[in-house]
Amino acid sequence: xxxxxxxxxxxxxxxxxxxxxxxxxxxxxxxxxxxxxxxxxxxxxxxxxxxxxxxxxxxxxxxxxxxxxxxxxxxxxxxxxxxxxxxxxxxxxxxxxxxxxxxxxxxxxxxxxxxxxxxxxxxxxxxxxxxxxxxxxxxxxxxxxxxxxxxxxxxxxxxxxxxxxxxxxxxxxxxxxxxxxxxxxxxxxxxxxxxxxxxxxxxxxxxxxxxxxxxxxxxxxxxxxxxxxxxxxxxxxxxxxxxxxxxxxxxxxxxxxxxxxxxxxxxxx
Numbered sequence: 001x002x003x004x005x006x007x008x009x010x011x012x013x014x015x016x017x018x019x020x021x022x023x024x025x026x027x028x029x030x031x032x033x034x035x036x037x038x039x040x041x042x043x044x045x046x047x048x049x050x051x052x053x054x055x056x057x058x059x060x061x062x063x064x065x066x067x068x069x070x071x072x073x074x075x076x077x078x079x080x081x082x083x084x085x086x087x088x089x090x091x092x093x094x095x096x097x098x099x100x101x102x103x104x105x106x107x108x109x110x111x112x113x114x115x116x117x118x119x120x121x122x123x124x125x126x127x128x129x130x131x132x133x134x135x136x137x138x139x140x141x142x143x144x145x146x147x148x149x150x151x152x153x154x155x156x157x158x159x160x161x162x163x164x165x166x167x168x169x170x171x172x173x174x175x176x177x178x179x180x181x182x183x184x185x186x187x188x189x190x191x192x193x194x195x196x197x198x199x200x201x202x203x204x205x206x207x208x209x210x211x212x213x214x215x216x217x218x219x220x221x222x223x224x225x226x227x228x229x230x231x232x233x234x235x236x237x238x239x240x241x242x243x244x245x246x247x248x249x250x251x252x253x254x255x256x257x258x259x260x261x262x263x264x265x266x267x268x269x
Contacts, residue, residue, distance in 0.1 A: 001049050001060070003042060004031035005074055007067035007099070007233050017236060018064065021244060025251070027062075032073065039073055043080040050088040060255060062094040066233050067203065068109070071100045075179045078188070092188040094255040096247065098195045099233045101183065102207050106167075108160055109203060184214060191221040191254035195235055195246060202232040223250060 002022045004015050015031040022029045030045055032038040046061060065074045074095075081088045102109045166172055192215060196208040205226060215222050225246050230238035 001028045001030065001046070002062045002064060003046070003077070004029065005063065005065045005070035005077075006031065006033040008069040010066065010233075017240075021247065022064075025248075039076045039080065043077050043084065046077070046081065046088055047085045050085055050091055059091055060093040061088070061091045062096065062251070062255060063092065064096040064098070065100065066098045068100050068102060071097065071183070072179060075183055089188050093190050094250065095187070095190055095192045096195065096250065097192060098235065099197070099200060100203055100208070101180070101211050102203055109207075184211070185218065187215075187220070189220075191223065191250070193246065193250045193254075194222065194224040195227065195243070196224070197227040197230045197232075197235060199227075199229045200232045221254065223254075 002019075004018055004022075006015050010033045012031065012033060015033065019029045019031055028049070030042055032042055049061070050059065063074055063077075065071045078089065167176065192212070194208055194212045196203070196205055198205045209224075212222050212224050223246075225242070227235040227239060227242065236243040
């Protein structure tokens with residue numbers, strides 16, 4: 001079962017290409033685009049899936065999250081599962097993380113994310129460098145002449161001031177810091193794939209790289225792919241061949257290949 005958790009402003013049609021990819025590989029797929037009202041429903045679906053499959057050792061759950069909103073929704077679902085059915089957490093066998101995370105509460109990142117969601121394709125932060133004609137090589141072009149439109153500049157300024165206040169509110173800051181602490185040190189024991197881009201104008205590549213390096217040092221099995229020139233949460237559309245190959249290799253090497261191992265006794269048994 002693959003659970004897709006969309007980014008801020010996403011709709012079902014935006015997740016369809018990802019769902020189609022997993023469905024073509026005979027995965028059961030669930031997708032949500034609005035975290036709070038639907039995370040409970042997804043939690044219930046996961047619990048039901050786990051209850052039905054308790055007699056089947058090969059039942060597996062994979063999460064695929066997009067941007068900070070999907071990442072935070074992942075945390076909410078993990079919290080819910082810990083309370084309702086901790087055994088379901090043990091069925092989580094893979095985590096695909098697209099265009100996130102940020103190390104901590106960052107007003108600029110949140111402002112950029114909301115601006116992109118509000119202005120959609122008209123937002124300058126959704127623009128990235130264009131790949132060259134070869135599908136396996138990407139180049140970063142200069143964007144020195146690109147400036148936000150006047151309306152977006154005003155919007156970004158207002159949003160950043162707003163999030164400066166909100167994210168520094170003690171209760172909010174504690175909550176978000178707690179989320180990052182949990183997702184940094186107490187994730188499910190499963191392989192992780194991080195997909196990001198050096199050209200991302202919302203979530204800096206260095207933030208993703210810093211986080212995944214901490215995961216490696218903590219002993220987690222981590223894979224990553226820098227798409228170099230694609231915009232925020234636009235890596236699949238920019239280079240579908242590379243994206244699907246990353247997903248396929250990750251699933252085959254880290255999730256599906258362990259099916260036989262999980263059903264056979266360990267050497268020490």
